[in-house]
Amino acid sequence: xxxxxxxxxxxxxxxxxxxxxxxxxxxxxxxxxxxxxxxxxxxxxxxxxxxxxxxxxxxxxxxxxxxxxxxxxxxxxxxxxxxxxxxxxxxxxxxxxxxxxxxxxxxxxxxxxxxxxxxxxxxxxxxxxxxxxxxxxxxxxxxxxxxxxxxxxxxxxxxxxxxxxxxxxxxxxxxxxxxxxxxxxxxxxxxxxxxxxxxxxxxxxxxxxxxxxxxxxxxxxxxxxxxxxxxxxxxxxxxxxxxxxxxxxxxxxx
Numbered sequence: 425x426x427x428x429x430x431x432x433x434x435x436x437x438x439x440x441x442x443x444x445x446x447x448x449x450x451x452x453x454x455x456x457x458x459x460x461x462x463x464x465x466x467x468x469x470x471x472x473x474x475x476x477x478x479x480x481x482x483x484x485x486x487x488x489x490x491x492x493x494x495x496x497x498x499x500x501x502x503x504x505x506x507x508x509x510x511x512x513x514x515x516x517x518x519x520x521x522x523x524x525x526x527x528x529x530x531x532x533x534x535x536x537x538x539x540x541x542x543x544x545x546x547x548x549x550x551x552x553x554x555x556x557x558x559x560x561x562x563x564x565x566x567x568x569x570x571x572x573x574x575x576x577x578x579x580x581x582x583x584x585x586x587x588x589x590x591x592x593x594x595x596x597x598x599x600x601x602x603x604x605x606x607x608x609x610x611x612x613x614x615x616x617x618x619x620x621x622x623x624x625x626x627x628x629x630x631x632x633x634x635x636x637x638x639x640x641x642x643x644x645x646x647x648x649x650x651x652x653x654x655x656x657x658x659x660x661x662x663x664x665x666x667x668x669x670x671x672x673x674x675x676x677x678x
Contacts (some may be wrong), residue, residue: 429605430461430562433669434595437467438612438644440508449610450519452669453567457521461562463598465570467591468508469644475499488643492544492588500588504528504571512569524567529574529589532557535597539576539587547576547587555601570594592651599655607655607663609648614667615674616641616649627676629656652676 433453439445456462469490473483476499484491492500505528513526529535533554537547561568572594576587592609599607615623619640627635632649635641641649652663656678666673 428459428461430463430603431456432595432599432602432604432607433462433464434591434607434609435464435466436609436611436644437469437471437508437591439610439667440466440468440512441471446512446515448668450515453516454519454521456669457567461565463558463562463568463570463602464512465572465591465595465598466504466508466512467572468504471508472496472500472503475503485643486543488646489543489546489590490588492546494545497545497586497588501573501586504573505530509569509571516567516569521567523565524569525561526569526571527557528571529594530586533575534558534570535574535589535594536584537574537576537587537589539578539585545576545585545587547574547589548593550597550600551577553597553601555598558598558602570598590647590651592648596651596654599661600658604659604661606661607652608669609652609663609665610669611648611665611667613645613665614671615665616645616676624674625672627674629653629676629678632676649676 476483481495509526513524516524535553536551538549538551540546540548558568572589572591574587574589575584577584616627618624632653636646655663663676664673
């Protein structure tokens with residue numbers, strides 16, 4: 425029997441509410457799932473901001489990352505672990521993929537990080553990953569959907585707290601630990617743009633710092649590229665940023 429490749433896919437929260445897009449996404453995943461193992465990490469920042477607006481809470485961002493106080497954290501947990509994750513699970517089941525599991529990074533202590541107190545309840549550097557739970561699910565042909573809410577701990581705490589983790593950072597952490605053959609970052613843009621506004625077809629990690637330093641890229645693209653840079657420093661694989669599986673975007677390599 426041919427060994428299955430493992431795809432790690434990060435689904436941007438900016439496109440989760442686009443029903444037409446999600447239908448295409450699920451259709452593409454169904455084709456991949458027939459011959460491959462698949463882990464999907466999803467955000468949900470757009471939906472979180474909409475809920476915060478309804479609750480009269482003002483979203484705040486620092487270098488493209490959401491500042492997460494206690495009230496914001498409640499919304500993040502509710503939206504990412506509940507609404508977004510479980511609706512995606514339901515949609516995949518309706519599509520015919522019954523072996524699908526939705527997890528947060530809290531479950532089974534999947535991902536434990538330290539706490540970036542400058543951003544509130546935000547997890548940054550990885551302390552531990554329980555890859556056994558993912559390998560067990562993948563071995564049994566489950567498609568795994570992961571929301572980016574995890575556990576945080578620092579040296580001053582004897583207990584864990586719930587943290588909001590940027591989904592790009594979760595993707596990096598999992599890419600580092602799992603035997604991944606390809607990583608795809610799906611976004612609302614077709615790829616990384618140069619200063620003329622044209623898509624950069626190929627990009628190496630040495631060019632990432634230049635794009636950031638010269639402010640050619642900004643906001644949400646910054647944490648995405650930094651996560652990809654960390655992935656490629658440890659793994660000799662190719663990473664794609666695109667707006668659709670199977671389409672060309674920006675291919676990033678060492």
